[in-house]
Amino acid sequence: MKKIHSLSRIALPRITLCAAILGMGLNAHAADETIRQLAKERGRFIGTILNSEWFNDDIEPEFEEIHKTQFNVVVAENEMKFDATEPNEDEFNFEKGDKMVKYALANNIRVRGHALAWHSQVPNWVNNYKGQKEKLLAVLKNHITKVVTHYKGKVAEWDVVNEAINDDYNADWRSTNSVWYEGIGAEFLDSAFVWTHEADPDAELCYNDYSIEWGLREGSKASFVVEQVKRWKANNIPITCVGTQTHIEIAHETTPQNVRALAKALAELNVTLNITELDIGFPKGSAGNLSAADYAKQGHIYRQFMDVFLEEPNMGEFVMWGLTDAHSWLDEQQGKTEGLLYDKQYKPKPAYDSVMASLKAHPASEVKTPYSETILNPPKDCDAGGCGDSTIAIMPSAVAKKGMSVQIAGRTLFITGIATEKSANAASNAAKVDVFDMQGRPIYSTQSANGAADLSTIAEGLYVVRVHDGSTSIVKKISIK
Ligand code: XIL
Numbered sequence: 001m002k003k004i005h006s007l008s009r010i011a012l013p014r015i016t017l018c019a020a021i022l023g024m025g026l027n028a029h030a031a032d033e034t035i036r037q038l039a040k041e042r043g044r045f046i047g048t049i050l051n052s053e054w055f056n057d058d059i060e061p062e063f064e065e066i067h068k069t070q071f072n073v074v075v076a077e078n079e080m081k082f083d084a085t086e087p088n089e090d091e092f093n094f095e096k097g098d099k100m101v102k103y104a105l106a107n108n109i110r111v112r113g114h115a116l117a118w119h120s121q122v123p124n125w126v127n128n129y130k131g132q133k134e135k136l137l138a139v140l141k142n143h144i145t146k147v148v149t150h151y152k153g154k155v156a157e158w159d160v161v162n163e164a165i166n167d168d169y170n171a172d173w174r175s176t177n178s179v180w181y182e183g184i185g186a187e188f189l190d191s192a193f194v195w196t197h198e199a200d201p202d203a204e205l206c207y208n209d210y211s212i213e214w215g216l217r218e219g220s221k222a223s224f225v226v227e228q229v230k231r232w233k234a235n236n237i238p239i240t241c242v243g244t245q246t247h248i249e250i251a252h253e254t255t256p257q258n259v260r261a262l263a264k265a266l267a268e269l270n271v272t273l274n275i276t277e278l279d280i281g282f283p284k285g286s287a288g289n290l291s292a293a294d295y296a297k298q299g300h301i302y303r304q305f306m307d308v309f310l311e312e313p314n315m316g317e318f319v320m321w322g323l324t325d326a327h328s329w330l331d332e333q334q335g336k337t338e339g340l341l342y343d344k345q346y347k348p349k350p351a352y353d354s355v356m357a358s359l360k361a362h363p364a365s366e367v368k369t370p371y372s373e374t375i376l377n378p379p380k381d382c383d384a385g386g387c388g389d390s391t392i393a394i395m396p397s398a399v400a401k402k403g404m405s406v407q408i409a410g411r412t413l414f415i416t417g418i419a420t421e422k423s424a425n426a427a428s429n430a431a432k433v434d435v436f437d438m439q440g441r442p443i444y445s446t447q448s449a450n451g452a453a454d455l456s457t458i459a460e461g462l463y464v465v466r467v468h469d470g471s472t473s474i475v476k477k478i479s480i481k
Pocket residue numbers: 052077078162245277329
């Protein structure tokens with residue numbers, strides 16, 4: 001049942017609620033300044049989960065409004081896990097995952113898939129095969145192949161293996177309470193990466209774990225991860241990223257710098273580091289007694305994480321495990337509370353302002369992206385439902401930012417106002433030109449030279465052209481005659 005009582009329950013003055021919906025902090029900035037906008041300009045993805053309540057239509061309307069306004073990457077809290085997607089052997093249920101993908105496509109949000117091989121949230125029928133190596137290999141392969149194939153091209157990145165390392169930091173694999181490790185051995189990890197890659201060669205593939213933000217000391221979990229990544233790379237196992245969950249507490253002030261050190265170690269191996277499940281909780285007992293200074297401290301730690309994220313060139317995604325303190329696993333399962341950017345009334349906390357302040361302190365021209373242009377601005381796949389919003393194409397709001405403009409004359413597209421200081425292309429005054437049909441399907445791409453692009457090979461008709469110069473894009477309808 002959809003919650004429609006939020007206005008009366010929250011009883012906020014109308015003006016405050018509007019501000020909350022727009023995601024404005026107390027020092028309200030222009031309505032169009034959102035985390036997602038600043039993230040996109042910087043070639044990065046910042047986001048959060050869709051809580052299980054969203055999937056069940058049991059969440060306040062503010063949730064989705066803020067979610068799609070503020071964020072450009074999304075993860076399902078539980079709905080893509082093994083027990084959700086294959087509740088009975090070889091019977092798959094993609095209903096909820098599909099709901100998220102549809103929402104993400106309609107709102108241009110990147111999707112992380114979480115998680116394929118994990119010892120937790122495994123359905124009972126798998127446990128019936130405990131210790132049967134061949135059977136478990138077949139079960140895992142079938143699961144990965146069918147799930148990843150189903151979402152091929154729609155899920156940009158998978159947590160292929162989640163939490164496979166021991167809890168007690170003795171630098172080894174988790175050897176108990178893991179049906180996969182106990183039945184198959186450590187080779188289940190290597191196989192999982194290979195099978196995922198076979199099913200979707202374009203997806204990024206992560207190893208994801210907790211407590212790897214605790215530092216690269218000898219024998220630490222983080223050092224173990226780095227050693228394994230070295231081994232995987234040396235053996236051509238297709239890993240492209242590591243996820244550090246980063247469920248931390250307000251007392252963990254040094255963790256941002258630990259994350260920086262891990263990013264640097266992984267950069268040497270050509271692997272991206274993502275923050276995948278950040279929350280910075282207070283002890284549960286402190287609920288109701290927190291001061292402005294407590295929230296400022298939380299904001300300070302969020303800010304340091306965001307600084308590290310933006311300063312390390314091999315970091316790509318910054319994902320929080322929840323949007324509002326009203327819906328968080330911290331209270332329900334962790335004995336912690338209030339770890340997120342928005343409070344229980346959907347009001348942005350000082351942590352929100354800190355994240356924005358960090359983004360603004362790191363101008364787009366100084367932030368490197370680990371992603372290619374196609375990943376940052378994926379062409380719309382209309383067959384997959386990506387054109388539900390009529391595509392970039394026919395939007396009358398095709399706006400030229402920072403003075404860029406395009407004009408068609410005959411078969412030549414003339415571009416003025418290409419960025420001069422930022423882009424690598426600036427020297428040649430070049431920009432990437434993508435042409436789409438009116439349904440939003442990509443039909444032609446080229447590079448402009450000296451402010452012009454030749455479109456002579458394109459048939460007569462109406463099209464949409466997108467010009468991107470590394471920092472700015474313009475989208476415009478054109479007629480080729
Ligand atoms: C948690 C969910 O938030 C809960 O709703 C669920 O009951 C248990 O799992 N690490 C992970 C996530 O990789 O999948 C976990 O999510 C949080 C810890």
